[in-house]
Amino acid sequence: MSATETIPAPDTAARRGPWAEVFFSLLRSPTFLVGLGIVLFWVACALFGEHFAPYDPLADDIINALAPPSGEHWFGTDQIGRDVFSRVIVGSRDILTVAPLATLLATVAGTALGLFTGYFKGIVDDIVSRILEAFMAIPVVIVALLAIVALGTSKATVIVVIGLSFAPIIARTVRSAVLAERELDYVAAAQLRHESALHTMFVEILPNVIPPILVETTVRLGYAIFAVATLSFMGFGIQPPSPDWGLSISSNYGMIGGGFWWTVLFDALAIASLVIGVNLVADGVQGALND
């Protein structure tokens, strides 16, 4: 017997865990850091906006209506004299509540669906995948219209509509990752322990498909912000008197013709910067996970 044989302990000090590795690689990525800066700025505005906004975003001041940008009103005022700068700052709140919640819903539903179809493959996969594809073919706006007719306008409706429209896209990504994982021997080993399908899906496979889910989620968050703004603009989403960006653009865009560009431009830039910020974060995460 070779009982005397000794095996040294693994050298744990020299190696960091995989997530620590990703974290350090993110800290070295300028793309991620710039994106994160932008996103954190808007998150700060959403959380504490009213404390540093110079005016009450909802307070009207008809005498000063449609004042151009000046030292007093940096971004000017809108048609009933509300301060555009304050409205842009506080306007981040609703979109930054609705879009992440919608993305979270999409991620949870999409992950469950993707695990399910990828794990069972075969006929289950064929049927569910076809249904999801059909669902993806319907434009979000149509779904939103129908949902609003059925459920009435509210933030919850927007969350459900966007969440469910994005779920199939996330499901598709998760499914393809699960199909690859499923072929690995640890899944066969789980079967050889008579593990339940749920255990195999959620305990064995799920932790290994977190990276693609993370990437897809951050990418979807960018689209969700855009979708929320679009729905608000069309009047299906966030309702007045919220200073929401999409809503503000919608109620002011008629003014552009009159030369009152500041009532629209700053809200539009805010949406653009937040989407870009989130996309930079997504790029950074993707890069770090693929290293």
Added chain:
Amino acid sequence: MTEKATNALELHDLSVAYRVNGRNRAVLRNLSLTIGQGEAYGLVGESGCGKSTVALTVVRYLPRNGSITGGAISLDGQDVMKLDAEALRRARADSVSMVYQDPGKALNPSLRIGRQLTEIFELGGVSGQAAEDRAIAMLNRVRISDPKSVMQRYPHQLSGGMQQRVAIAMALANDPTMLILDEPTTGLDATVEAEVLDLIAQLRRELSASILFISHNLAVVSNMCDRVGVLYAGMLVEEGPTDRVFSDPRHPYTVALLRCLPRGGQRKDHGRLDTIPGFLPGIGATIKGCAFADRCALATERCRTELPPLYELDDGHGGVRLSRCHYHEQAQALPRATPSDVAAPARKEAPAVLRVEGLNKTYASHGHALRAVKDVSVSLKPGETLGLVGESGSGKTTFARLLLGLVPPDQGGTIELEGKTLAPRLENRSDDQIKAMQIVFQNPDSALNRSHSIRHLISRALKRLAGLKGAALQARLEELVRSVRLTDRHLTVKPRQLSGGLKQRVAIARAFAGEPRIVVCDEPTSALDVSVQAAILNLLADLQSKEDVSYIFISHDLGVVRYLSDKIAVLYLGRIMELGPSENVFAGPHHPCTEALLSAVPKLDQTETARIRLDGEIPSATNPPSGCVFHTRCPRKIGAICEEKEPPLSEAQPGHSIRCHIPYAELARLQAPKQPVPA
């Protein structure tokens, strides 16, 4: 270059480092070697010792984080370090060629073979028909019988062996002065490996090229090379004429490495293999003294503090021999790291633990029936090992998966475990039946869930298979971990933090969690270095004698199979061609298919016997040959009967069955060692 330099390649004091986490870590340390014109030089060593780095450094092809930190490289008299980008490109195009391990990756999947070959000649200024003619000539040179049709094909339409021939043809296209072969046969089947090695040996005689042959396989190097260098931790530890180094090693590392190989019919009941304790120093480790000192039982204080120079030895056989050991005269006195003695288990008569009767598996492949396993019947006693051998595609792994219930067999066959018939599907088997049959997979990276800690991996198996909980589970966990010679400190880490050998130990512990009756070992050591392989084989043998478990052992390495197996089944196209006690199958007389497999194995002791080579490829299982499926490649085909009638698997001797039309006595006569035939 008009005049030839005296040496094709000279490395002088070469040091290479890789930059990892902002620190330069030494990979090669003051490496000096020379390869003469027309010489074949073998570089051997375990993974991580820097073999491939040598190959990359010679053509300055290091990855971005690699840098040459010192020394000189001279290729055919040219100082490679001083070449500018253009001259370096020319040198790579004209004088050096490389062949890598995986031909599938070396060939462009979207270009036809012809295009890839003519491209090389076009770079040299030959174009059109002339380039095409030369490409065909090259393919002829690497013994491709139908070059015109191969030129029209895409890489994926060729088998691995053919792809490697094409890669060699491409490497030889410019008549290089230096040919670097980096593990050229490692991914290939033994029979194909033998063909490719034969080809390289023949080409050596035709060409003037010098060869740097890199391999972890000592036997392959011993058959191919004039001189060999043994690399350890980026240092040359021993060098000399191949036959001398392998028959009379003078460095403890070489001695130990050779002892790890199961050789000369060594079997588990004769003794354990020797192992090398400890690990290779990590890259960039600071090494004071001899790099091997920590693992060497002969090491003294001097070894730990004073780096041994390369001593020049005279062993009385001529030729320069070098050894980097202070005590090179005593190297062979290296005590064994693992005691050899074993108590031979008392063979008792017991009813079979496993009985397989008429097992079949047919897959549907593009509308054709693919018979992956056909009519296989075997039985296995407790404590016995059944070795499954055969080329890839012969149905070994499918058979294992059928047994385990991972894939359901066709209707009709039966699998009996301890007298009870098993359900074809895993889901329908009882928990007791499940835990009685477990598997150790080939690739632990795939078999161990990378998200879970080692503790979780093993405890989960104990919970599910042994039904343990709480303190009982903890106690058994500790016992199990000790029995595969891991320690508590390994439990907290994730699989990626362990080396290949340690991961495989975890996989073995997991398979043994439920005290199985049968463990299927699917090439458990093929991804491991020889020293680690020896330790794993010992472990399997120890566990078997302790637990009286039976193994179904799948391997392409016949030495390994022979070490562990009591019985051997030789598979070809899903059929058992020969089945019998290990000793009989190896000693012969055997089926011509077994004979060919055995003769394909490169052996360390260069006793050149009449070698049998299998031509062509294993036929497609969707359209197997008529009659005896082996007749298309059989070197001993006797005539029309082989093509018309499938021979039965008939018992030639008690317990030894052969599926061949040639009578047993005739096989014995044909396969007897060649003697001069009286006229």
